[in-house]
Amino acid sequence: MLRTQEYFLNFGPQHPSTHGVFQIILTLDGERIVKGEPVCGYLHRGIEKLAEARTYTQVIPYTDRMDYLAAMLQNLGYVQAVEKLMGIEVPERAEYLRVISGELSRIASHLIGIGVNALDIGAFTGFLLCFREREKIMDLLEELTGSRMTLSYARIGGVADDAPEGWLDRLKKLMDEMPGYIEEYQGLITGNEIFQARTKFIGILSPETAINYSLSGPTLRGSGVNYDLRKARPYGVYDRFDFEVPLGENGDCFDRFLCRMLEMEQSVRIIQQAVEQIKEVDGPVIGKVPKVLKPPKGEVYHEIESSKGIIGYYVVSDGSNKPYRVHVRRPSFINLGYLDEMVRGYLLADVVAILSSIDIVLGEVDC
Amino acid sequence: MLENLFVGIAQWLRALLGGVGVPVEINEAIVMLVKLVAILVFILINALWLVYMERKVAAYMQARIGPNRVGPKGLLQTTADIGKLISKEIIIPKKADIAVFLISPVLIFVPTLMVFAVIPFGKNMAAIDMNIGVFYLLAIASLSTMIFWMGGWASNSKYSLIGAMRVVAQMVSYELPLVLGLLGVIMIVGSMNMSDIIAAQEHTWFIFTQPVAFLIYFAAAVAETNRCPFDLVEGESEIIAGPYTEYGGMAFAMYFLAEYANIMVICAMATIMFFGGWHAPFGLTFIPSWVWFFLKMYALIFIVMQLRWTYPRIRVDQLMGFSWKVLVPLALANIFITGIGMKIYQAMGW
Amino acid sequence: MAKEKIAPVDEIKQKFGYIEVDEAMTVTVPRDKLLEFMQALKDEFALDYLTNETAVDYPEENKFQVVYNINSIEKGYSLMVKTDVDRDNPELPSVFPIWGGANWQEREIYDLLGIAFTGHPNLKRILLDDQFEGHPLRKDFQWEGGRE
Numbered sequence: 026m027l028r029t030q031e032y033f034l035n036f037g038p039q040h041p042s043t044h045g046v047f048q049i050i051l052t053l054d055g056e057r058i059v060k061g062e063p064v065c066g067y068l069h070r071g072i073e074k075l076a077e078a079r080t081y082t083q084v085i086p087y088t089d090r091m092d093y094l095a096a097m098l099q100n101l102g103y104v105q106a107v108e109k110l111m112g113i114e115v116p117e118r119a120e121y122l123r124v125i126s127g128e129l130s131r132i133a134s135h136l137i138g139i140g141v142n143a144l145d146i147g148a149f150t151g152f153l154l155c156f157r158e159r160e161k162i163m164d165l166l167e168e169l170t171g172s173r174m175t176l177s178y179a180r181i182g183g184v185a186d187d188a189p190e191g192w193l194d195r196l197k198k199l200m201d202e203m204p205g206y207i208e209e210y211q212g213l214i215t216g217n218e219i220f221q222a223r224t225k226f227i228g229i230l231s232p233e234t235a236i237n238y239s240l241s242g243p244t245l246r247g248s249g250v251n252y253d254l255r256k257a258r259p260y261g262v263y264d265r266f267d268f269e270v271p272l273g274e275n276g277d278c279f280d281r282f283l284c285r286m287l288e289m290e291q292s293v294r295i296i297q298q299a300v301e302q303i304k305e306v307d308g309p310v311i312g313k314v315p316k317v318l319k320p321p322k323g324e325v326y327h328e329i330e331s332s333k334g335i336i337g338y339y340v341v342s343d344g345s346n347k348p349y350r351v352h353v354r355r356p357s358f359i360n361l362g363y364l365d366e367m368v369r370g371y372l373l374a375d376v377v378a379i380l381s382s383i384d385i386v387l388g389e390v391d392c
Numbered sequence: 393m394l395e396n397l398f399v400g401i402a403q404w405l406r407a408l409l410g411g412v413g414v415p416v417e418i419n420e421a422i423v424m425l426v427k428l429v430a431i432l433v434f435i436l437i438n439a440l441w442l443v444y445m446e447r448k449v450a451a452y453m454q455a456r457i458g459p460n461r462v463g464p465k466g467l468l469q470t471t472a473d474i475g476k477l478i479s480k481e482i483i484i485p486k487k488a489d490i491a492v493f494l495i496s497p498v499l500i501f502v503p504t505l506m507v508f509a510v511i512p513f514g515k516n517m518a519a520i521d522m523n524i525g526v527f528y529l530l531a532i533a534s535l536s537t538m539i540f541w542m543g544g545w546a547s548n549s550k551y552s553l554i555g556a557m558r559v560v561a562q563m564v565s566y567e568l569p570l571v572l573g574l575l576g577v578i579m580i581v582g583s584m585n586m587s588d589i590i591a592a593q594e595h596t597w598f599i600f601t602q603p604v605a606f607l608i609y610f611a612a613a614v615a616e617t618n619r620c621p622f623d624l625v626e627g628e629s630e631i632i633a634g635p636y637t638e639y640g641g642m643a644f645a646m647y648f649l650a651e652y653a654n655i656m657v658i659c660a661m662a663t664i665m666f667f668g669g670w671h672a673p674f675g676l677t678f679i680p681s682w683v684w685f686f687l688k689m690y691a692l693i694f695i696v697m698q699l700r701w702t703y704p705r706i707r708v709d710q711l712m713g714f715s716w717k718v719l720v721p722l723a724l725a726n727i728f729i730t731g732i733g734m735k736i737y738q739a740m741g742w
Numbered sequence: 743m744a745k746e747k748i749a750p751v752d753e754i755k756q757k758f759g760y761i762e763v764d765e766a767m768t769v770t771v772p773r774d775k776l777l778e779f780m781q782a783l784k785d786e787f788a789l790d791y792l793t794n795e796t797a798v799d800y801p802e803e804n805k806f807q808v809v810y811n812i813n814s815i816e817k818g819y820s821l822m823v824k825t826d827v828d829r830d831n832p833e834l835p836s837v838f839p840i841w842g843g844a845n846w847q848e849r850e851i852y853d854l855l856g857i858a859f860t861g862h863p864n865l866k867r868i869l870l871d872d873q874f875e876g877h878p879l880r881k882d883f884q885w886e887g888g889r890e
Contacts, residue, residue: 034550042629056554056708066869073854074878074885145629147620147705153454219621219704236815239792239843252791252815258747323766326811326822328793337794339809350879352796354811362846373554374630374707391869 031059034373038067042145042377045387049364049376058376061368063361068391076351081107081318082181084351089175091355092389095134095332097126097166100179103351105260106327106338107181111320119183119310120262121303125196126169126178128292128299132203133162134332135285135292138243138384142282143214145381146223151214158206161199168192181318183311197300203293207286215286224278228367228379231276238363241356242334243284244383248276254330265302266295278382285384319346333357333384355392357385398682399516402427427519431508439652442693443470446652449697473645480641485548488638492546496539497639497646503535504653511660512586514670514682525586526578526665530571533616533657536650537563540625543647544635555634558708559618559625565715566615566622572723573608576730577665590669597668604726606666608719613658615711617651620700627705659692660685667692749787749814749821758782768822776825777835780810784840788814789821792841797827797851799880804829806857810837827857836862854879 037048046067052060072091076084088099101123108115115123140155163173169188170178178185214220230240235248245252253270255263271287273280320342328337334356341350360383368376402423409419444459444467451458459466484490510525512518522528537560544556578584580601581592599606615622626634633639636647663669667688670681706714748767755763758779762770771779783789794811806827813820827834836859838844848859849868856877859865867874876883 032550034554041632066867066871069869071878074883143704147623147627147629148703149450150454150701151704153456157455213702217704219706222710223704223707234842236790237842238845239841239847241793250815257815257818258820324798324809326794326809328811335793337811339794339796339811341798350798352794352798354794354796358850359843359846362843372707372709374624374627374705377629 029054036061036376038064042381044141044381044385047385047387047390049368049380051368051373051376053373056373058368058371058373061365061376063364065358065361065387065390068387070392072392073351073353076348078347080346081320081348084348085179085181086175086177088353089177090388091353091392092134092331092333092336092357092386093174094137094386095130096174096176097123097130097178098134098329098331099336100177101127101261102327102329102331102336102338103340104179104181105329106325106340107318107320109327110323110325110340110342111181111318113182113314114312115183115261116309116312117262118187118303118306118308119312121299121306122169122184122188122310123179123261124263124266124299125296125303126166126176126184128296129162129166129196130176131332132289132292133159133166135289136162138285138332139210139214139282142224142278142378142381142384143220145377146220148214148217148220151210154213155210158203165192165196165199168195180311180314182314183309185311187310193300193303196296200293200296200300204290207289207293211286215283221279223374224282224378224382226275227278227371227375228382229275229277230363230367234363235276238359240334240360240363242330242332242360242384243281243288244334244360246270247273247281247284247382249273254328254335260327260329263295266298268295278378281382281384317346319344328354331356333386333389334360353392355389357383357387357389358392361385361390396515397680398514424519428509431519432505435505435508435653435656436649438656439649440470440474442652442655443473443648445693446697446700449694450701453698453701474642477645478642482639482641482643485638488548489546492542493638494643496543496546497643499539499542500536500646500650501653503532503539504650504657506532507657510586511657511664512590512669513660513685514680517670517682518587521585521587523583523585526574526584526589529657529661530567530574533654534563534567536654540635543639547635547638549638551631551633551637552635554631555625555637558631559635561708562615562618562622562625562711565712566612566719569608569715569719569723570612570616572720572727573605573612574665575723576602576605576726579727579730579734586664586669590664590671593668594671597666597671599666602666602726602730604722605730606662608723608726609665610662612715612719613662614696614699615715617654617658617696619651619655619696621703621706622711623700624705624708624711629705655693655696656689659689659696662692663688747817747819749789749812749817749819751821754783754787754821757786766822768824770824770826773825773827773834777837777840780823780837780840783812783821783823787821788816790841791815792837792843792847793820795837795844795847795851797855797857797879799829799855801829801881806832806855808834808851808857812841832857833860834858835860836865838862853877856880 031052031054034051034053036051037043038046048064050062051058072087085100088103089096092099136155136159140152143151167173170176230248232248232250235245235250249272251270251272256270268291271284273284322344324341326339328335336356337354339352340348343349367379406423448458459469462468462472507529509519510522510528540559541556544552577598581589618625636644670685672684751763751767760772760775789812791813793813797806797808799806808825810823834857836848848862851857852865853867853869854877
């Protein structure tokens with residue numbers, strides 16, 4: 026008798042578009058998805074456990090290794106949590122340098138996000154053009170921090186070092202050029218008929234579901250939920266900048282993509298303002314911090330807006346020089362939790378589009 | 393002199409063989425063999441250089457440099473690549489259908505090579521001047537569907553199988569607009585002989601009288617060769633490499649080179665049908681006819697490459713929709729209007 | 743640093759007598775009242791966004807402490823809720839029916855600390871291998887190659 030049969034497809038862990046070692050066990054009916062079970066953990070290194078045997082300062086480099094595309098934002102979340110726990114004041118110049126490097130990291134991360142999104146849909150050129158500008162940002166970050174990706178620039182109480190001479194001018198120059206580049210991507214990727222046909226009305230997330238499933242970052246804002254911690258609960262000196270929170274309308278892949286694109290413009294605005302304001306601020310870049318950090322007994326939860334979403338650090342101190350417990354609320358990890366329901370009923374090619382529109386980094390998912 | 397370079401060589405060979413007393417039949421057979429071998433070598437070498445060209449075009453579009461280490465300007469890069477691929481082991485997956493798995497990369501070149509036999513590269517430069525050339529070309533070219541399917545099926549991999557399924561669906565769907573698109577030209581000429589079709593374009597290329605047919609043909613032809621934006625057969629971000637997923641070494645390279653040989657076929661075909669073949673434009677006849685043919689063909693190949701590096705990939709349902717809902721009705725309408733136009737011209741006594 | 747906005751804890755305290763509030767405005771709720779309390783937080787205090795859920799092992803007190811950080815998108819405030827779980831019988835009702843975001847976070851806690859969430863639809867290991875023995879974030883977990 027003639028009949029059809031569902032079959033399994035191991036999508037990953039070795040697959041070009043799972044952004045690393047991530048697996049989805051797909052149940053397919055022809056090319057249509059019946060069920061998709063995400064399997065993660067291939068990159069689990071036990072950072073939370075490792076942190077328990079390190080001093081507070083030694084934990085900072087481990088945070089780099091989570092979302093290595095926006096390392097500064099990971100550092101920042103951790104050091105701000107510890108500062109909150111100890112009540113350390115951060116000098117103003119350091120706050121501005123944190124904002125600048127953090128927003129640079131965000132632009133670099135979003136460039137990869139949109140580039141990879143284009144790549145997964147099949148536009149290889151868009152991907153490489155994004156890398157072209159990312160390289161310029163990487164050069165700037167290298168000058169500032171000595172490292173391209175794993176920055177470890179933030180320190181408890183400030184930042185590692187002041188900006189080298191002329192760096193702010195070079196930064197300003199790049200930021201002035203950046204809107205032109207973004208225009209170019211808009212023309213090449215966003216405006217492309219096929220790209221829109223592939224991403225519009227695919228993987229639709231309603232605002233209610235997005236909130237219920239604790240999604241964050243552009244994945245949440247693509248659904249039209251105005252929740253950006255930089256605006257909702259400003260940390261650092263973010264309340265001094267004038268910027269907007271781009272929102273999507275339909276909550277589909279295209280909106281999530283567009284949110285990232287527009288967020289880069291806003292980040293450029295923030296950096297431009299910060300470069301202006303930092304000129305008036307002089308002084309040290311690291312506050313008065315004891316040599317051996319021994320926070321008082323207690324606990325703290327602090328969250329900031331990373332490029333992928335809300336990154337939160339829960340730090341428990343038992344009074345010694347090592348944290349008793351460090352837990353990280355990783356945005357990529359939680360954003361993935363709804364993937365199964367998102368891919369159901371779409372085609373195999375849409376799985377790729379949906380996955381890359383969530384913009385995950387496996388280092389962060391698996392921690 | 394240059395104009396008749398290849399024709400001259402053939403005549404010289406014929407005379408040489410005749411001079412040493414070879415019978416006429418064997419003489420002709422040898423000349424034919426030499427022609428075919430020449431075409432074969434030409435295609436293989438051309439496919440190699442097209443890979444290089446593709447990489448350079450991609451590099452310039454993406455603000456990169458591209459291959460520039462092996463040989464002058466990296467010209468020997470693909471030669472070195474093939475050397476590497478030949479030396480690699482061909483891994484045969486467990487439970488693969490070994491015979492079919494190994495024979496399909498060999499067979500993949502056969503339809504392409506057979507097609508080239510009828511293509512006139514210049515004045516009097518077709519190896520075989522067949523009076524049903526267009527028909528033969530379309531019929532043989534569509535055979536490759538079978539070979540892709542064989543490779544995908546024999547690999548015993550789900551990605552290969554999905555890829556092979558897509559090949560069949562895509563090729564069958566796009567065969568139709570391809571043929572219907574060409575029909576407009578054939579109606580006007582009233583012949584399927586390629587030399588006749590080219591001769592009919594001495595004054596006006598068919599791109600001007602049949603622009604819609606050209607667009608239909610070109611879109612369908614790009615889909616036939618599995619090139620972006622219709623490259624979902626090997627859509628690497630979805631199904632790794634489609635039917636070639638399990639192939640390695642030279643077996644993979646055969647598929648890879650066949651893709652470029654196929655691009656040459658469709659571009660040569662477009663040149664013949666719409667761009668006047670070896671006719672020189674603007675009366676620039678001092679450049680030999682075969683040079684013109686290749687110039688036009690490479691210009692079209694360049695466009696195909698540009699498409700690939702500009703557009704994303706479309707989805708499988710959109711692909712089918714584009715063929716059946718857009719190209720086929722458009723092609724039918726084109727045939728209809730062409731027919732009416734011809735009748736009007738005839739009534740006017742043209 | 744800007745002031746943290748914290749949920750109206752006093753109001754919550756008035757309504758639910760069984761909760762304890764410490765000086766950092768952290769609410770501790772008894773285990774058996776957890777679901778009822780959480781549902782009320784979501785329905786009545788607009789705390790609709792479970793941003794973080796984790797747990798800490800305190801072997802000296804023979805307990806796990808499960809920590810929930812809940813935000814309100816509309817009002818912009820947040821609240822930290824804690825509950826204690828007996829270390830010998832690590833079981834807790836899942837908050838997945840209230841906030842879907844607990845889905846993977848509870849799986850992670852189960853994986854790394856071994857707290858079983860009753861009512862969770864798919865309680866399996868998520869980061870570690872299915873055959874892995876033990877729960878690494880427990881303080882008594884023995885491991886090789888660590889620093890101490």
